[in-house]
Amino acid sequence: MSELEVKQVSKSFGEKQVLDSVSFSVKEGEFVSLLGPSGSGKSTLFHLIGGLYTPDEGGLYLGGEDITGMRGKISYTPQSPSxxxxxxxxxxxxxxxxxxxxxxxxxxxxxxxxxxxxxxxxxxxxxxxxxxxxxxxxxxxxxxxQPFICLDEPFSALDEFTRLEMQKWLLSIWEENRKSILFVTHNIEEAIFLSDRVLVLSSNPAMVKRELTIPFERPRREELVLTEEFLEWKKQIYHELRSEG
Structure with a gap:
């Protein structure tokens, strides 16, 4: 089982609270993206899931097992290939x-x-x-x-054309084995194109503001990003990111 559950997780560094009672799940075989402004705690969440940090409150569970503070339970790909x-x-x-x-x-x-x-x-x-x-x-x-993969803005350093090719390649590979993926990005189009669900985070401190289920069928083709429906989803998420509270 590879379902991830993040339950009421809070984390502070000194006097700065980064995460405030963050809760969400990623089901087995699901592709979920975390989308939020810079400094909203997305990478901190990954470090907590990977066991590099321990939350001040709350817990993390993978397939029902408490993995809070435990390393080696997930596979992690950082922004640079490492x-x-x-x-x-x-x-x-x-x-x-x-x-x-x-x-x-x-x-x-x-x-x-x-x-x-x-x-x-x-x-x-x-x-x-x-x-x-x-x-x-x-x-x-x-x-x-490991049955669960965290991807931390892996395409951020690539040009737009290479980025799209990499997105299509990732989906084609993922469709074959369907490991559960939690994907961090700043790019709204990328989140919509790749994901089953998108979680929009607030900042200062981070909370899950909105959870959106993406309706587009799989496999997804690059022409999707040019459709009116895709643009409407992009507008909706853009306004969600820009709004306060």
Whole structure:
């Protein structure tokens, strides 16, 4: 089971309260995006889910198990790919497997091929473009044994065209294995295009202001972003982000 439950989580750093009684869930096989202004505590939430921080109040549960303050229960892809420069791409993508069991290099090579990286399996990270390194980081997350993946603004450093291609690639890979994903982004279009649900956070401190279920069928095609209905959803979320309270 990979359902994540965040229950009444609060977190402060010194006198600054970052999160205030945040509650939400991500169901098994669901793709949920967290959307909020800069400094709204999105990354802090990820650090709490990953066990790097412990909440002041509340708890976190994965498949019914209390994972509050526990590391290694989720797979995490940060904004930068964080590949080890001394390891080949193949060695990097099996790292998560190595920590728990013997790596399946045949499966890893198959996934690299799906990512268009088969010919770079023996290359080193500095030999790849930013988008290619990010694809390798995704493959590593998908190969890791944890059933839940957190993605922290993984496309923020990419140009618009590469970003769209990466979004389509991510969805195509995700459709095949349907691991539960919690995705942080500042980009409204990205959140709508990728997600089953979008959670809009307030800031100072963060609370879940609004939860929106995205109605578009899967698989999703890039033409979707040009439709009138998509634009209406974008406007609605934009106004939600801009409004106070």
């Amino acid at each position: 590949l080890f420069p001394w390891r080949t791409i193949l060695e990097n993508v099996v790292l998560g497997q190595e920590l728990f069991a013997k790596p399946d290099k045949d499966k890893a090579l198959s996934m690299l091929e799906r990512a268009g990286l088969a010919e770079y399996a023996g290359a080193y990270p500095h030999q790849l473009s930013g988008g290619m390194r990010q694809r390798a980081a995704f493959v590593r997350s998908l190969l890791s044994p």
